[in-house]
Amino acid sequence: MKTNLKSIFYLLIFFGAFACDTTDDAQPRVELEAILVADLAAPNDVIDRNTGEVEKVNPFQYFSLEQNAIVSETDDWDLAFKGTTIRTNSSKNVKAAIVSGIFEEINQVPTSATFATDSESTFAIPTGSGNGWYNYNSATFTVTPIPGRVILVKTTGGNYSKIEILSYYKGNPPADQIDPRATPSGHYTFRYVLQTDGSKNF
């Protein structure tokens, strides 16, 4: 499968790079780069809608935030996608929390954020419409990311990351152009910022 990982947002703004005194950190603080992951295909199992039986089981797609790549289940993955479900790698102690806010404005891990790990039966990123990252609109039959929901993840490398899911449909179409029958679903487009210095600041 083709991994379509591109980085798009280069917002290299230097804070204090020109204005800070020398008594501050020796290194100027660089605004972290947001990475865009487009159309990560993670279709759900094929279910016979008439009987409710699973016809074909699809695999989870394992993703490493550290490597910005799809990896195998045995590697150091952080998140696994299938359908609307997002698992976190509990065996590597990956933790996740959901917070509300504008992605750009979240410049550190809020103290109120409660991180959880997946257990056998629960998910750190809750499933179900309105609980975790998406709403299911029963009038238009579409799954849309809940605006303002940001997922915080403590990765396999112990680094903090903030993630915003932008679309569940192939090609990241505007929500009003989604045709739930025709537009392929289970295609994640999201952006994330990874703080590699181990701090809680983004």
Add this chain to the structure above:
Amino acid sequence: MFRINLIKVVIPFCMVLFTIAVLASPQPKKVVDQNGQPVLHASIWVDGKLHLPIEEDGTVRSSETKGTVVKIVALGFETMQLSWEEWQKREKIVLQEKSGILDEVVVAATRTDRTVESLPLPVTVLNSEKIQQTGGLRLSDVLQEQTGLQIVSQHGTGLQMQGLDSDYILILLDGEPLIGRTAGTFDLNRLSISNIERIEILRGPSSAIYGSEAMAGVINIITKSSGRENQLDVGLRHRSFNTWNPTGNLNLGSKKWNTSLFYDYFETGGFDLRPETIGQTQNPYQAHTAQVKVSGNLSEKWQSSLFVRAYQENSTGEMQSSGNEILDMNNSRSDLNINPTLRFKPSQKFLISLRGMSSWFSTNSVTRFQSDQSFFDIQNFDQFYHRTEVQTDFQATPTHLITLGLGQLIETVDATRYEDKNRFDAGYFFLQHQWDPKPKVNLVTGLRGDFHSQYGERLSPKIAGQYKFSENFSWQASIGAGFKAPDFRQILLNFNNASSGYYVFGSNLAEEGIRRLENEGLIARVLIAPENLGELKAESSWAINSGLRWKIGSKILVQGNLFRNQITNLIETAPIAQLKSGQNAFSYFNIRSVVTQGLEMDFNYAWNNHLSFSIGYSFLDSRDLDVLERIASGELFQRNSQNQTVRVTRADYGGLFNRSRHSGNVKINYHHPKTGIDLALRGIYRGKFGFADLNGNLILDDKREYAPGWMSLNINLTKTFSNGIQLELGGTNLLNIETPAQPNNPGRMLFTGIQLPLMNFIKN
């Protein structure tokens, strides 16, 4: 002042009965309306004494030889006063129709007969003429042309009043509640209008006399009964989409008894707004309505009546399952109402009515795979409702009318999605005091108590008052409580969607349902412990209404009403447990609070006897209080068209979905004297409204989420011949405007019809 009158509608009949045989007089006169039709219900008073009968063709033969003042009074017409000399001279008395319909009798508002003018409440009455002018066949066709009412498609054709959905509007047929709702919506297409005498629209909560459901208001449909005359009418109407509607009405009258038989058949081919998908937007269906009404005077003091109505509807259609299989659907609905009434009038001061009402409503839907006709799904729903009620009206003095009602009801439901047969029991009382403390003031105070086996007891008060500044200007205000009890679905549903794997439990079954899923090992996490779910409470509201009625000269009538409904404890589903499959189990909760408020105005102008027009305007503001709170605390976000996340501001928020902020109508009525053709031209405007969430936050806050406003241009031409034959021709939505967000609008629809009063021919 004897404005509150127990026996108001009885007067025209009594008049006929008590009149003395009159000698032929050399100067017969005719009492007619502006179209030359006889006004048979007019009464003629000479010097304050009731006088003179009117014959079948409108002729009055005078036996009186002298007098000073003659007054001609008729419901719906301006009272005419003539001097004796003038009266003697005239051959034809032409009565002027009242501007507006302020003297129509309304039963729904107080359960006693009162005129619109004397009621301190916002009421509209549509008489048979107004109903006919719409050219409609089903109740929704008529109601959608009224100011402040909207027809919305939501599990059927539902009504919206004061911004509240069909769930909160009580529908009465001859004063008795109609049952049978699908997900809260009462489908107005179940009601044929061909034998409706008048429709009373009462706005604002009326739980103080009707209890549950009457939160937004009440629609009371009064069926025809034609008194002592023998009548046989047949009619046939045809309209676009292969719609046929033959009707027959037989009325047999005698001095003591009156029997009406009515039958209506309706057949339509339905329509399809999206031919590219399998299945029609509206499936073809056939519906039969049969009605029997027998009423009679057992003695001077005892009156009885029996009303039976049966309805049967079948529809067929196709749909595509989400597994892309084609399915055949066969749905049927039926309805049976039996309503015996006994009225006892021991004296002028008392009226005691005993009413029984039993209704059965059932639906059956069978869905099969088209390929091999094997069953995909079978759903049944059977509801039974019985009510016994006794009402006593006591006219203590001419200015005090006290009403006491006591009732008991049983409701059972048996359905595929419910376990067992379920039964509710309830008892209630209502007390009402109508009082005219001063000639210019009248008050109506009411209190109702409901005692229900499921949701406990509830008291609903209401007080309404009117002050008449003058004969032409009055002001009304009322404050009242409304409520809607949790319905069967919210209490008893036990539903599992096999294809997507979620569960919905009614509040009574939630605890048991969760335990069962737990035992089956399906639950990942319980979000709300079932023992903490609590009782589901009734949805409740407080509302104020305030309005005015203003007659400017004899030609102009202005009516307006301001309202505000504050509703709490609205019931919605919310997840109670997460399943291992990632799906949820849901139950019902009292979670939402909303406000709807606005203004409704009607302006009528009668240019002359032949031409009149009216303008109606409605402003509606609605909001979800929880959403406002989340906006205020900055917790609600939206994706703009560039897919960026921003905070929702108060200005972005458009209130509840499917509500038009502005709507209105313009109506012109013209009677062409030479040809006798009546023209009714109407423009019905519905302003833009939110139809669905598109930016992910489930609220209305984005320009793309609105459907545009539109105008339906409707016309109706009728011609009534002197032998009573009536022809009509017309159309609705003449501009053929498509409204994808409003799937109940099929586009342009043309119609034609004929009514034959066969008895006229038999007699001749």
